[in-house]
Amino acid sequence: MAEAAGLPGIDWSKLPPPVDDGGASHLAGARLARVALPSTSGGEITLADMAGRTVVFAYPMTATPGVPLPDGWDGIPGARGCTPQACAFRDLHEELKRAGASAVFGLSTQTLAEQKEAAERLHLPFPLLSDDALALTRAMMLPTMEVEGKAMIRRMSLIVDDGVISRVFYPVFPPDRNAGDVLAWLAANPK
Template sequence: MPMPQAGDQAPGFQLPDQDGNTVSLAQHAGKNVVLYFYPKDDTPGCTTEACAFRDEHSALGAAGAVVLGVSADSTERHRKFATKYSLPFPLLADTEHTLAEAYGVWGEKSLYGRKFLGITRATFLIGPDGKVKQVWPKVKVNGHVGEVLAALGGQGTTAEAPAPAKKAAPAKKAAGGKAVKKATPAKKVSARKAAPKQAMKKTAPAKKAATRKAPAKGAARARR
């Protein structure tokens, strides 16, 4: 079947959730219903999407909407998936893919060259009057819940926080408690420069005097 478009009457349904409770569109009359279809429990993209709906569940409720997830998995697989990630909303077990066909999201898919039948990721926003208000036919997981909230006029709670500023290194405190600047260490000087100047030239040793003096001429004559 073709996919319902905005303004069309939303196809009704009655399916069991992860706890075995029967869930129908009629029981949510007068409320906005976010009906999102996903391929398979506990797979990377489907887990990211489910956790995003979980994290914004309060904001979606405040915007007047209920969230219902749908896949072809069994109630038992749904229960394990919901328990593992603490999902606070019903997961409908469309094991015969009748609901997926009614919303035009069941068809041939391709993965790594292999073709098979399965659910295409899509979301329908159904108004309080039971009519489709908006359709996301090929959902990209990142940012999708924000788009749904915007369509409801709500505001998310998990906006990305700005990166914290880097902290400056604390100044070291002196004994009195006042911050002091770290003294720049004096440059090392070579031992030659640091040593006191000494006389580089050695004093020449005094010439040795002659040990014997020649006798005076007069003295020599007197001895004769």
């Protein structure tokens, strides 16, 4: 997918994969907390209020051109790959919708300005949500990591049906295959 998205290929075998630390084991079956998050589409989105089947993919951070990544980024298990993950969801967006997703969102603890830059640069057809205040992250006890003093959500994807988490993909590796895995699950589990 990364190649198709116009990104340089990444040799995932050279990066440390994340391990399942149990950090997301409490999420399946949980009702999302009613937290309004700033959206790159304008205004705020409360995922808990979304009707139908919603796909939410969470990631630590997308890189910003010209801004160096944190020291040791590639050595952090599961850190690398946010742009390939987002581009894979972009490339499969229409298929995800045909398979039953009424909405797709990206989620990170980056600021709304950082999210807007990424959404525009990557030509994303879905909004990115900013949880830079960590409101949803804390309310749902999402698994995080701290990098250079900033809390970041560990990479995962959630299928949410009418505000209740039906399926959790965690850990996610390699990131560029996550959208395909979500699509396969949606196709096998129609609502």
